[in-house]
Amino acid sequence: MRRNLFLILLIFSILTFLSCNKVEKKVQKFTKTGKKIEYKISNCEVGYPSSVLNSAVEYFPITFNPLKAMDPVSKKLSSKLTFTLLMYNPITNSYENGLITGYTVMEKNKVFVLNLRKNIKFSNGDIFTSDDLIATVNLILRKDYHSPIRPYLIIKGSPLLFEKINKFDVKITSKYPIYNIKPILSLIPILPASIIRKYSGNLDKLYAVDTPLNDMVSIGPYKVAEVSKSKKQVILEKNDNFWILDKTGANLPYIQKIVFTVVGQVPDMTSLFKRGEIDVVENLLPDDAKRLKEVKGINIYEERDSAGGWFLWFNCNRNIDPQSNEAYVPSYKLAWFTDKNLRKGIDFLINRKDINSSIFSNECSLYENIISKLEMDFFTTKIFTNFSKSAGLNFLTSHSYKIDRSKGTPILFSSNKNPVSIDLLVRAGSFFDETIGNLFEGDFSDEGIKTVMLQVPYDLFYSKIFNTYDYDAVLTYLPDEAVSPYFMKSLLYSSSPYHLWAPEEKTVVSQSEKKIDELCDLLYTTPDYDKQVKAFQEISKIMNEEKFLIPVIRGTYFYGANGKIKNIKVNFRTPDIFWNCYEFYIVGE
Numbered sequence: 102m103r104r105n106l107f108l109i110l111l112i113f114s115i116l117t118f119l120s121c122n123k124v125e126k127k128v129q130k131f132t133k134t135g136k137k138i139e140y141k142i143s144n145c146e147v148g149y150p151s152s153v154l155n156s157a158v159e160y161f162p163i164t165f166n167p168l169k170a171m172d173p174v175s176k177k178l179s180s181k182l183t184f185t186l187l188m189y190n191p192i193t194n195s196y197e198n199g200l201i202t203g204y205t206v207m208e209k210n211k212v213f214v215l216n217l218r219k220n221i222k223f224s225n226g227d228i229f230t231s232d233d234l235i236a237t238v239n240l241i242l243r244k245d246y247h248s249p250i251r252p253y254l255i256i257k258g259s260p261l262l263f264e265k266i267n268k269f270d271v272k273i274t275s276k277y278p279i280y281n282i283k284p285i286l287s288l289i290p291i292l293p294a295s296i297i298r299k300y301s302g303n304l305d306k307l308y309a310v311d312t313p314l315n316d317m318v319s320i321g322p323y324k325v326a327e328v329s330k331s332k333k334q335v336i337l338e339k340n341d342n343f344w345i346l347d348k349t350g351a352n353l354p355y356i357q358k359i360v361f362t363v364v365g366q367v368p369d370m371t372s373l374f375k376r377g378e379i380d381v382v383e384n385l386l387p388d389d390a391k392r393l394k395e396v397k398g399i400n401i402y403e404e405r406d407s408a409g410g411w412f413l414w415f416n417c418n419r420n421i422d423p424q425s426n427e428a429y430v431p432s433y434k435l436a437w438f439t440d441k442n443l444r445k446g447i448d449f450l451i452n453r454k455d456i457n458s459s460i461f462s463n464e465c466s467l468y469e470n471i472i473s474k475l476e477m478d479f480f481t482t483k484i485f486t487n488f489s490k491s492a493g494l495n496f497l498t499s500h501s502y503k504i505d506r507s508k509g510t511p512i513l514f515s516s517n518k519n520p521v522s523i524d525l526l527v528r529a530g531s532f533f534d535e536t537i538g539n540l541f542e543g544d545f546s547d548e549g550i551k552t553v554m555l556q557v558p559y560d561l562f563y564s565k566i567f568n569t570y571d572y573d574a575v576l577t578y579l580p581d582e583a584v585s586p587y588f589m590k591s592l593l594y595s596s597s598p599y600h601l602w603a604p605e606e607k608t609v610v611s612q613s614e615k616k617i618d619e620l621c622d623l624l625y626t627t628p629d630y631d632k633q634v635k636a637f638q639e640i641s642k643i644m645n646e647e648k649f650l651i652p653v654i655r656g657t658y659f660y661g662a663n664g665k666i667k668n669i670k671v672n673f674r675t676p677d678i679f680w681n682c683y684e685f686y687i688v689g690e
Contacts (some may be wrong), residue, residue: 105220105548136529139202139219141345145622145668148347148355148686154666156679157370159361159530160559162335164319165325166308167290168241168248171599172446174561175578178361179308179670181337182319183290184250186215186234187283191584191674196283200291200320209277210628215286217269221344233266234506236294238263248589253285279645281630284587293318302631309443320344322354322683333363352580354683366530372662380663380687383678386532392658398664402671402678406473407658409580409676411537413451415444415523417603418570419610429570437575442500443521447487449493450544456654460536464657471592471644471652472583472637475673477635478587479637483645485652494548500510504549522551524573526565529556531578537653538576568652569600575601576653578674586637590621592650593640602649613643665689 167179188199198218221229241248241321242260252259259276266272279285292308296318300307308317310328317325320346323337337359345353362379364370371389374382385393394401415438418429430438435441447630457465468474470487498504499673501516513521525541527534533682538554555572557565565572582592591599595606595614609615614638623636644650660678664671668684 105506124545127488136220138221138344140221141198143216143345143347143348143353143601143684145681145684147349147351148667149351149690151356151685151687151690152358153364154356154359154381154682154685154687156359156375156381157364157379158335159363159365159370159528160365161328161330162310163560163563164309165312166292168237168246168292169250169308170248170253171270171567173578173676174559176338176581177387177679178325178335180290180677180681181321181323181359182308182317182325183292183321185287185291186289186312187287189284189287189585189588191680192670192672192675196287199287200234201286204282204286210280211275212280213273213275213279214266215271215273217271218344218495221320222342224324224340224342225293225315227293227295227343227450229291229293229320230268231271232294233290233291234271235263235265235298238289240292240297244662246421247598247605249597250288252590252594252597252621253288255596264685277622277626279625281587281613281625281633283291284585285625288588291320293320308503312417315548315644321525326358333362335363337361342580343683347389347684355686356682358443359679359682366500367532369470374661377663379690380666381669381678382661383658385659385661386493387464387657390661391462393661400662400664400666400669402660402662402669404658404660404671404673404675405672406468406475407676408473408583408654409578409658410582410655411533411576411578411653412582413447413541413574413576413653414602415574416651417649418571419603420570420605420607427652433515433517434573436517437515437519437521440515441513443497443502444501444651445496446493446502447550448648448651449489449496450541450548450550451486451651451653452488452540453485453654454488454543456537456540460533461654461656465654466657468655469645469652470641470655471589472586472641473655475584475674476586478634481638481641485654490544490548497548503681506549511547511549512551516601520548520551523553525554525573526562527554527556528562528577533578541576566601570604578656584674584676586633590624593617594621611647613647617643663687 153187160174162175162178163172163173165179167183170176170179185199186201187196190197200218202216202218207455240246241250242254256277262274264272267328296316306312310565314325319340322343324340326338327336336540339354339357365383371381373379390401393399416430417439420429422429453467457463469483472479474480503514505512515521525538527538542552542554591597595609595618598604620636620640624633660671667686
């Protein structure tokens, strides 16, 4: 028995030694110029090359540019073409080296020297250098470029200064001490300087959906192989120059090609998954997930209190349209939408229990917050506002609104003597959004707030939100707003284009918004973790009081995957099941 055990241990030791030796040789691999390539080693379960993974998305991406992506599909696909300086691991809630191998903190946390990963390549064969990082951050920091990443590179109104030291070292200088630099570094993706220069005269075409494929150069695990409207497909293929290896020294990703079919609706995705036409599906309906749990060969991943949730907000944009020189929102409507009393009154009219039972099979948690309750340190417990039409109407009438029932159909009048009416924007074809929107139409109109749901195609929906600002109110699912408190500055900071209810505020007139800006900066500039927690809790309290962004319901998220797909890792912080797709492999191939 002992002899057998000895032989097993000996064989295991030899295999481990050979595997480690192989990795070491791979890591020590030199280019023709004799320079060491600084690969990153993944600690994933070792797999093997696999051919094709099939999945689906609801619509075509609006952009492949990771510096500009704000809608869920664009975020998902563009993130596969790039990588960040540090990588946030949602499973461990920690940070790993990405495009840097480390950094040094100097001058009382005002200077940081980044050490870039040496001699790794973009998909076109170019070496990644300091020039690429500098070109990328300079573009992000341009006010006229409207990148949602920009707020993270500005501390207390002062932009961070990035300077090249040499080919593989960059210095960051901040006017103020930064004690929490890791989240910031994990949010900076990289594009090649050569491509940024090429499109400098027409930045709208930089990684646009119709940009020539050769110009969508990738430093991420995949590159774009095909975008076909006729086939309703987006195909990503392996970047052969990807710089992450597994523990045996094999190049990742394992899967050579990912095919995304554009389907239009969540139920259509589920149908494709049931028929075995796609291998991975996100956002399964709860009832479908329960049935599929019993199907052999399928894995269902259930994450309660997930990062995502449904939110309602009103257009509080005070800016002037430079094209028409008119206000984006007419003054009489702006008076409604910027009145927190209207927002708080409407909050009473949201029947969350009915939404939960009729649409989500009572699978959702009824906690009112912008962050998941599983972020226990930062979460401030508050049960959702209880649905009550009478309480909502009493609240509104006690704050200068009047109800007129003389003509049979109730009409709510504001203090400016206008009947309150709302066009509610939802994504056409989105089962959840349209169903909730229908409930809103009835419940709001019953109390005199004439509500009309406008179902618009995805491209027009996001154009209205992020470009033309032509809407009254929006109901939609925001998939990643609670991934981490440190990743919410783009949503909360008043100067951000992703500050949904009032993007890029030029003058912050609300004291609450000014306070939120200050508290956002405190998350990065105080060394005291308890103060960081208090700062975010204070942000949450202000948001709960002001109702800038009204939480409707926070979902239990269901993912489905063919049981042959390995290395899938999910938890409540992973709205994108593909976050580590370069580690996926398919058993049997």
